[in-house]
Amino acid sequence: MKTQYKLAALASVVLLVAFGVLYSGKSVNASPSGQITGTVKLDGQAPKQKVIDMSKEPSCAQIHAGSPVTTEAVIAGANGGLKNVVVYISEGLSPADAAQVPAQSNQINQKGCQYLPHVVAVDTNQKVEVVNSDSTSHNIHPMPKPGGPNHEWNKSQPPGAPPFQEAFGTEEVAIPVKCNVHPWMRGYIAVVKGPYGVSDGDGNFTISNVSPGNYTLTAWQETYGTQTQKVTVAAGKPTAVNFVFKAK
Amino acid sequence: MGKMFSIVVVLIALLSAVPILRHTWTPPVDISTHGHAIDEQMSETMAEAGLSFLAAQIILALFVWKFSGRREDEKVSHFPGGAKVMVIAAVLLVGSEVLALGIVGQRAWASVYFTPPAPNALQIQTQAGQFAFYFRYPGPDGKFGPLHPDKIDEGMQNFFGLDPDSDPDSKDDIVTAELAIPVNREVHLLMHAKDLGHSFYVRELRIQQDFVPGLDLSVHFTATQTGRFEIVCTQLCGLGHYNMRAFLSVLSQDDFDKWLKQKASEQ
DSSP states (O other), X not given: OOHHHHHHHHHHHHHHHHHHHHHHTTTOOOSOOEEEEEEEEEESOOOOOOEEOOTTSHHHHHHXXXXXXXXXXXXXXXXXXXXXXXXXXXXXXXHHHHHOOOSSOEEEEEETTEEESXXXXXXXXXXXXXXXXXXXXXXXXXXXXXXXXXXXXXXXXOTTOOOEEEOOSSOEEEEEEEESSOTTOEEEEEEESSOEEEOOTTSEEEEEEEOSEEEEEEEEETTTEEEEEEEEEOSSSOEEOOEEEEOO | OHHHHHHHHHHHHHHHHHHHHTTOSOOOOOXXXXXXXXXXXXXXXXXXXXXXXXXXXXXXXXXXXHHXXXXXXXXXXXXXXXXXXXXXXXXXXXXXXXXXXXXXXXXHHHHHHTSOOOTTOEEEEEEEETTEEXXXXXXXXXXOOOOOGGGOBGGGTBOSOOOTTTOGGGTTOEEESSEEEETTSEEEEEEEESSSOEEEEEGGGTEEEEEOTTOOEEEEEEBOSOEEEEEEEOSOOSTTGGGOEEEEEEEOHHHHHHHHHHHHHTO
């Protein structure tokens, strides 16, 4: 081969390898990240939740035949742990961290004529994936603030329809979600910026990938509203933060 | 060709009468006190219309048989009197048929809609809204508390928009997704629509009544058999209309009292 062609081939290979390395390294976070963990508790007695009668939809009523379903406005565990509380950083995020949009979607599953999970958190422009696992049609209808920047929509999914994905462009804590076909169904989508966590059945939450710094943390619960706390996050050891909501 | 047509028309007419005469399709079980009158009216109408239909088809077949296959130069026969007489005769015949049906049929209809409910009828309220029916019982105080549409919160099961904290009459109201009633007791069902037009229909009760938004309507009926029956919406009301239904449970008085107590504890 002529010398120029050899050089050109070598240069191309070097360029290709360089691109490959740089591209694969795109999502690598060079700076060390911290974590926030904690528990959200309810101080007092949780209000009695109402029983949901699904008799108009026998296929769903059947699923819950042995264990009746109730409203989920306040779910407190045996030790007072509050479930479905969204914990997120409301102040102090660097513009770079605030602009991060996770590539993976978070799922809302219509199952047994309920939204599972009851509360989903996503970042602005992060995809929510809506799945219909029931043998009946659903029509999911998120209801953002009327006249606000988030677009109101609803979408039908007959049984067996493929999941679809949607996202919201502006923070809103939180968007109530209803089903146009089944009036008792209720869920929430909390749209935030930066890393977030949602408390589990014991009230425990974990927020990962937090850059070290000083922040204001906000906890939101659908009945009790919001609470804030200031935190400092360092790389390595997780920062512990707890919230307590007072029962009315 | 015409003769063939005549034969086919008569055959079709006679064959269509067969499933009717053999009662191939029976109406659903009648569980209501007024159901018999309605079913009888239905049978009478079917008989009268059926006989008229057969007569019309056979006369048509006879005419086609007699006047088909005419040669080009044969004289054309005319109906005596011409078209004018025919039209008048048709109007008189059909008019009197419809009038007779209306006069005879109004008795069955009036027995349901023009008689007031008994003063001790059990009052139950129902609200139709996309896409479910919900029911409210007045509770021990016998009074329905006021409705506040702005307080409707379906996610928390407050379908009627009640405010028991401010309205004492609402405190003991019982809201359910199922319509349970005691057997052999007259029920006065108060109806209103939350959003748009719907309709309440229970086949076995022989009752169908539209909900008209803005109007407070009602029906009254007495169920004579226990069982579980379907209430379906029979007025197209949107994408979930096909799915809009509830269940009517006719129970013995004891079972009904137990059921109501259970529902009261779930409020």
